Amino acid sequence: MAKKFVVVDLETTGNSPKKGDRIIQIAAVVIEGGKISDTYTSLLNPLQPIPPFISELTGLSDDDVSEAPLFSEIAPKISSLLKDAYFVAHNVLFDLGFLQEELILCGEESFAGPVLDTVEMARFLKPSADSYKLADLAAGEGLSHDRPHQADSDATVTAELFLLFLDKLKKLPEKTLGQLALLSEGLKSDIHLLLHSIGSIKVTDRGTLPDSIVYVNGLAIKKQERQMGDKTSTEASLEYPWSDSDKQKFFSQSPYRLVKREGQFEMMDEVFHSFQNGTHALIEAGTGIGKSLGYLFPAVYFSRLHAVRVIISTYTIQLQEQLLAKEIPLLSGMVPFSFKSAMLKGKNNYISLSRFAKSLEEENDNYDIVLAKMQILIWLLDTDHGDRDELNLSSGGQLYWNTIRNEKGILREQDPWHEHDFYNKARKKADEADILITNHSLLLSDVESGGNVLPAYSFAILDEGHHFEKASAGHLGIxxxxxxxxxxxxxxxxxxxxxxxxxxxxxxxxxxxxxxxxxxxxxxxxxxxxxxxxxxxxxxxxxxxxxAKKNSSKKLKAVIYRHEHNxxxxxxxxxxxxxxxxxxxxxxxxxxxxxxxxxxxxxxxxxxxxxxxxxxxxxxxxxxxxxxxxxSGDEFVKWVETDLRVPQNATEIFAMPVTVSETLSKKFFSLKKSVVLTSATLTVNQSFSYMIEALGLEPRYVNTISIPSPFNYKDNVKLFISSDVPEINSVSQDSYIAEVSARIISICEAAKGRLLVLFTSHDMLKKTFELVKESGLLPEYALIAQGITGGSRSRLTRNFQKYDKAVLFGTNSFWEGVDIPGEGLSCLIVVRLPFSSPDEPLTKAKCEQIEKNGGRPFSEYSLPEAVLRFKQGFGRLIRTDEDRGVIVIFDKRIGASSYGKVFLQSIPEIPIKKADIEELVNEIEKWL
Structure with a gap:
């Protein structure tokens, strides 16, 4: 093992030395004996202009490097530093590639020693990290990094991170280290040399296994604490606090300094009342009410008073985890009794330790699989739940997970893995829980199986309830x-x-x-x-x-008709x-x-x-x-979906029920004593009728209540309808996109960024984004687009929040679930009202069925769906009672059509004004 590590970082004029890009700053940090022993940094004259983007990124200008040495003048120093050392860098192939090119150009020998990539190390040593960018890793470890994209700061932080990684490797169980060493032969950098070297030291100086780790059938895993049951006896004097003053006492006594929110107590009483009377309920709870505590508080009281389990189901796993990690501790600090809570996901979310152990015996040189195995070996030393959602796996790693996930369900007691199986433990906790948090998908699996998936229950609360009908269709489909x-x-x-x-x-x-x-x-x-x-x-x-031969798009959807004879x-x-x-x-x-x-x-x-x-x-x-x-019969719609750019890999076949109302009525709602659905968007034009019918509920047996948001929308939000954007059908698509792009640029400058633009078509989003970017009129703004800028919705949202001046282009999932409070978002643009395409197979089938039954497809389906989605989009703007903002709608139909008022009457009362772009810009500048 080399005793010296040299951590290198470069700033360059571009990404490709082969195309003539050069180094403008170099930094090297020398590590010997487990600590930093030397540092070297220098600006370099690239003998070419520094591009504006690079200057903005690094803070380095042509003037800064005009008097700096050439690389050839410092090359001997660099070669000397690197002699007999490991070359270490964050994304090592980039820095090494540039350095090798420069060394060869000035007649020095290229570096031939071992290389280590701290990105690769981070990916397996930090398997649950959200991001592997240097700044994000540094923040996660509490390392100071105040000058990102400057070589000396980046190299120092990378060195500090590397030392932390070295320390972690040295503390690993001997068995895990050996398994990692064997697997690491398949990595891109020379981590195997480092691991074998540490392993040989480990063998000669065997340490005792940490108390927190246990060996199970050849795997080192975290020792699980024995579950100590909470007290579950019901106090004789326990009563639900109906009065506001009694509820306020619990808020005041809470160690979390909870503040009563307007409408929250009303929601609590409605949930408890529905459970007590055995009726179903739809509760529309506006943003800011504190919906989670609004249903958890009465749920836990009812559970303890009547010794029954209450199921809490969410559409997203993210909310499911938030409830357990954040809201349940708040609740525990409020109520005067103890209770048991648990979270349960589908069995496939949990690792099968036996399948994973078996997979370690199989040789596989696929990079993603090798990396995933290494990630999981480290993760097993830390995880309490064995839940896939804790891991940051690559797409190849996700596919590998499918081969090691739990498929069997609950293991028999004689199984050698029984005692340590994560799904077994999760299911046991679920069986004992007063409050069981799950998701719509698993709840629907239970419905489909006749109650064989979840522990028995008669009372449920469905958060994100506006998704339940669609989740049901997806789950009952193929x-x-x-x-x-x-x-x-x-x-x-x-x-x-x-x-x-x-x-x-x-x-x-x-x-x-x-x-x-x-x-x-x-x-x-x-x-x-x-x-x-x-x-x-x-x-x-x-x-x-x-x-779909008439369709020019690369993405095709074609309905499969059973009675075709072609x-x-x-x-x-x-x-x-x-x-x-x-x-x-x-x-x-x-x-x-x-x-x-x-x-x-x-x-x-x-x-x-x-x-x-x-x-x-x-x-x-x-x-x-x-x-x-x-x-399947005509009650299902079937279609093929493909992308002609990568046809085979992107082809899917779907079969979805046209309606699920009858199934939900018979197999779910009629079998439960009380189900409460809640969301910020359950009504259309102040009416619950559309949602009640879609879910198969009987109107006379359902309680409905709409609790408005406590936020002062009237004084804090203005809505503008653009009067000079042309009708989409009156011009070519290119002309329409050009008009939209020009207005986005003008509004962005008026709002100083902090702008979310919502589309209904990804194709239009892509073309608009490209036109805005190519215009060069927003050089100071970060432009971030779904499906173009890499990353998940949450990652794109985080990146958007990092910049003072940014524009986020989104479609589909960005109409909801994006939470950007405060000044991070002050302007929302709705390009088109969110109607589903009439050619969408499911939309088309629903409309045909309504028409066949003598109904009106537009008013009974298309319009309500668009209104609910519009309400979700509207809700992105104001997330706290101090937020202010403007909404700009480019679609004239909202003001000119007979149905436009349904959209406007479905949102809180706010000032509405029609304006051309010039007036619009002036109003926004004054308002913000």
Whole structure:
């Protein structure tokens, strides 16, 4: 092991030394004996102008480097520093590539020693980090980094981070370190040399295992605390506090200094009243009411008074986790009794320790899989829950997770992993909970199974309730996508691929007689199955292309009609039948293998049996889905969705129920004593009728209440309708986008950024973003766009909040769930009213069904859906009682059409004004 590490950071004129970009600043931090021993930094003259963007990023100008040395003058010093050292950098290939090019240009020898990438190290040593950017990692470790994108500051912080990583590696259990060392041969930098070196020291100086870690069947995992039950006896004097003054006492006594919010106590009483009377309820709770405590407080009181479990279900896992981590502790500090709470997700969210341990024995040089295995080894030393959502996995890592996730459910007591299984523990806590927090997807799985997934319950609260109908349709529907199916099938593999098939043959002595013939037969069957899968999706793409031939878009959706008799439909139907037969035959082979495996002696046979059973379940599930798509009746709409740029990998088949109201009525609402749905958007034009009908509820048996937001919208929000944006149908799309882009630029300058622009079409978003960017008229602004700028919705939102001047372009999910309080967001632009495209398969099917029943599709479906979405978009602007802002709507229909007033009457009363762009800009400048 080299005793010296040199951490290097460069600032450059661009990204490519091959294209002539040069270094403008270099910094090197030398680490010896586990501490920083030397530093070196220098500005460099690149002999070319520094681009404006680089100057803005680094703070370095042409004047700063005009008198600086050339790289050739400092090259000997750099070579001397790097001699016999590890080269360390954050994204090492970038810095090393530049340095090598410069060294060669001035006649010095290129660096030939080992390299370490702190990004790669961070990815496996910090498996739960949201981001692996240097600034974010530094902030997470509490390291000072006040001058990002300056080489000396970046190099120092990288060195400090590297020292922390070294320390963490040295403290790892010996077994984990050895497993990491073997896997790290598949990484891009030379981390394996470092790990083997630390491992050899570890062997000669064996430390005791930390008290917090335990070895289980060859895996080092965090020792789980034994669950001590809370007191659950119900106090005899316990009563629900109906009066505001009694509730206020609990708020005042709370150690969290809680403040009563207007409307919150009213919500509490409505929830308790509905539970007590055994009625369903819809509660629309405006932003700022404190909805979570508004339902948790009465729920826990009712649970304890009547010794019943209350289920809390959310649409997003993010809210599910927030309730447990933030709201439940607040509640515990308020109420005068103890209670048990738990969170439960679907079994696939939890790791199967046995499958993971088995996967470590399998050789695989796929980079994403190697990295994911290393991440999980570190994560198991820290996780209490074994929950996938704690991990920051790459897309390849997510696919690998599917091979190690829990498929079996609850393990038997004799299973060697039983005591440490994460799903077992989660389910046990759920069974004991007074308040059980879950998500709509798992709740709907329970509904579909007849109550076999969740512990029994009769009372439920559905937060984000406006999503429940859509979540139900998605859950009761079918989705087939090529990549997931191919990955699932590949777990079996050809014999020579050494996957499940090979392992089974090796374990079963019964295969020895006639082994070659049987192996060849199964190999052929598996290869034919994969071939038929490929053919099915190729024919699906051809079907979509033919059906959508007039569509110029690269993304196609084509409805599958059961009664078609053309060639394309027949080919698709025949391909599905062939594949269904292959899956049946393969499932039979796997069943035969399973029957032989479970009678073999030894622990490994039980593990093999579990894998074979899980694979057979996967095959049967796929067979049922393919059968369902092509045999379901007119109550389902079926369609093919593909992207012609990457057709096979991006092709999906859907079958969705046109309505779910009858199913929900019979299988859910009629079987529960009381279900309360709550959201900020349940009404259309002050009426709950649309939501009640969509959910299959009986109006006379449902309590409804709308509790307005306590925020002063009238004085803090202004809405402008742009009077001079042309009608979209009166000009070409390019002309319309040009008009929209020009106005976004003008409004952005007036609002000083802090601008969210909402679209209904990603294609229009992309073209508008590109036009605004290429105009060069907003050089000081950070332009961030969904689907273009990399990252999830939450990551894009965080990036937007980092800049004083920024514009965020969003569609779909950005209409809701984006929370940017204060001055971070002061202007919202709605480009088009959020109507669903009439060509969307589900929208089209719903409208056709309404029309068939003698109804009016626009007023009964299209308009209410658009209004609910518009209300969600409106809610992005004001998130606290001190926020101020403006909303600008480019779509004239909101002021000119007969239905436009429905949108305006569905939001709080605020000043509304029509204005051209000049007046609009003046008003915004004055208002903000």
């Amino acid at each position: 989705r087939l996508d090529y990549l997931s199916i191919r990955l699932a099938l590949n777990q079996f593999g050809l014999y020579e691929q050494r996957q499940l098939f090979y392992k089974t043959v090796s374990a079963l002595s019964q295969f020895q007689n006639g082994k070659k013939m049987q192996i060849q037969h199964i190999n052929d069957l598996f290869a034919d199955t994969l071939y038929d899968l490929d053919e099915f999706f190729k024919i699906s793409i051809a079907y979509a292309s033919k059906a 060639r394309e439909w027949q080919a698709l139907n025949n391909a599905s039948e062939r594949l269904i037969f292959r899956l049946r035959d393969l499932s039979g082979i796997v069943q035969s293998m399973y029957d032989k495996a479970i009678v073999l002696p030894g622990r490994s046979s039980a593990t093999l049996g579990t894998e074979l059973a899980a694979y057979k379940e996967e095959l049967e599930g796929l067979r049922a889905k393919f059968t369902g798509v092509f045999t």
